Amino acid sequence: METKVEASVAEPLSVPEQGVTLRGVGRTYGSRRADVTALEGVDLEVRPGEVLGVVGPSGCGKSTLLEVVAGLQDPDSGVVEVAGESDADARRAACSFMPQRDLLLPWRDALGNAALALESQGVRRRDARERAAPLFERFGLAEFEDARPAALSGGMRQRVAFLRTLLPGRPVLLLDEPFASLDAITRAEMQAWLAGALEAEPRTVVLVTHDVEEALFLSDRVAVISRRPGRIVSELEVPLARPRDRRAAVADPQLIRLRERALEALGA
Amino acid sequence: MKRILLVSLVLAGALGAWAWVASLGSVDDLLVASPGETAEALKDDRALLLDNAWVTLYEVLLGLAVSIAAGLLFAVAMHLNRTLREAAYPLLVASQAIPIVVLAPIFVLAFDYGIGPKIAIVALICFFPITVNVLDGLRAVDPGHLKLMRSYGASRLRTLRSVELPAALPSFFSGLRIAASVSVIGAVFGEWAGADEGLGRLVLRGNDELQTPRVYAGILILTLMAVALFSLASLAERLACPWNRDERPA
Numbered sequence: 001m002e003t004k005v006e007a008s009v010a011e012p013l014s015v016p017e018q019g020v021t022l023r024g025v026g027r028t029y030g031s032r033r034a035d036v037t038a039l040e041g042v043d044l045e046v047r048p049g050e051v052l053g054v055v056g057p058s059g060c061g062k063s064t065l066l067e068v069v070a071g072l073q074d075p076d077s078g079v080v081e082v083a084g085e086s087d088a089d090a091r092r093a094a095c096s097f098m099p100q101r102d103l104l105l106p107w108r109d110a111l112g113n114a115a116l117a118l119e120s121q122g123v124r125r126r127d128a129r130e131r132a133a134p135l136f137e138r139f140g141l142a143e144f145e146d147a148r149p150a151a152l153s154g155g156m157r158q159r160v161a162f163l164r165t166l167l168p169g170r171p172v173l174l175l176d177e178p179f180a181s182l183d184a185i186t187r188a189e190m191q192a193w194l195a196g197a198l199e200a201e202p203r204t205v206v207l208v209t210h211d212v213e214e215a216l217f218l219s220d221r222v223a224v225i226s227r228r229p230g231r232i233v234s235e236l237e238v239p240l241a242r243p244r245d246r247r248a249a250v251a252d253p254q255l256i257r258l259r260e261r262a263l264e265a266l267g268a
Numbered sequence: 269m270k271r272i273l274l275v276s277l278v279l280a281g282a283l284g285a286w287a288w289v290a291s292l293g294s295v296d297d298l299l300v301a302s303p304g305e306t307a308e309a310l311k312d313d314r315a316l317l318l319d320n321a322w323v324t325l326y327e328v329l330l331g332l333a334v335s336i337a338a339g340l341l342f343a344v345a346m347h348l349n350r351t352l353r354e355a356a357y358p359l360l361v362a363s364q365a366i367p368i369v370v371l372a373p374i375f376v377l378a379f380d381y382g383i384g385p386k387i388a389i390v391a392l393i394c395f396f397p398i399t400v401n402v403l404d405g406l407r408a409v410d411p412g413h414l415k416l417m418r419s420y421g422a423s424r425l426r427t428l429r430s431v432e433l434p435a436a437l438p439s440f441f442s443g444l445r446i447a448a449s450v451s452v453i454g455a456v457f458g459e460w461a462g463a464d465e466g467l468g469r470l471v472l473r474g475n476d477e478l479q480t481p482r483v484y485a486g487i488l489i490l491t492l493m494a495v496a497l498f499s500l501a502s503l504a505e506r507l508a509c510p511w512n513r514d515e516r517p518a
Binding site: 072095103120 | 410412413415416417418419420421422426427430431434435437509510511
């Protein structure tokens, strides 16, 4: 159960060796009226160190996809492998999951919240806080260590939630619409911030979003999921070099063409 | 400031109404002591009242302590174990349905004449609001937090300590406030069933001896005691759960 993956966040990781593979994954929820098929025959490969964006309309099973990868649910059919392991416990130990809402604990200060995932693995509170502290400096949260979540802006709360996700040093990050609750300006700011953070701390990332532009800007590759039952209908390589500048990227003709193709695949 | 003024006005009004009723010729002096007579009794009998007030306060505090310990233990056990919760909940409710007035003499018979039955009765009354509120608080935890802890591979105990117990703390204090305000009633019932000291005992004897002002003085102190305990619980909540206030819009 204890994670064996111990990567210090203080020194940049080498590109992790662990990827994610889904083969023929299906997931159906039984309800009293009718069964709802959230995912059907999903084949997906996330290469080690790659950022894969997953876009789709609301209710297309994107969140289910992440929870299946994260080991919070098991698929009804098909195989999911994270870092070569298909057991749910092993998947949980290799993945760090960032849910849609920041879910910061209101009684803990920002540093305590960032340290929560580490503490959950049995790291002592003081040690966990000590390991979280240098990241606050590096990721634009200096001097907010003692602030309770209620005193933080939406963007800062999201940063703390991301550091909490990063700190256990797990090779695979699963981000579920991390910026959906933010206003447009803060969201643009946070996308640039996340791109920078992932430059500094490379991981294998699955980023679920309904914002095509966000997916294209942040990802190496984008998978488009159809309306329920969720299937992969298109996969697009994003050939932009890194580091990317958000404003330049958004205006890049290649990216605009990709956006058209993604929207077409979505049927929008 | 405005609140203090308002409270003072209401209190002054109540005092005035009391004085007016006491001054009516048609009201028996043995039934109603005037504010003035009560104040006199407070002054003249202050040593007697204070000695007995300490006894009652001691019973109340010990009873509350027992109820807090038992309430927390019960709530956590019932939260962790579904079978226990379903089995014990009816019993929990039944414990409140028993009329304490009837139970008190049995307690005195079963234990003895001393402080034991008083503590037991206070604890019996107080542990219900604490248990129910803590249990509700534990169960009302955001499922998103639980899922998050599961994704981190946190143990059951870790989740309880880091997420569920802190989240239930405001509910615990809601329960404690209710418990604090009814605890004094428990001690009085306990003393009525059999005691040789305490304010409840003093009030009962004063009634028999037709010392109406002393009875009123005793009741006044009992009331103030309950109000003070309630305020203390509110203060403790503000100190222990400061985040609870920053979530509410000012």
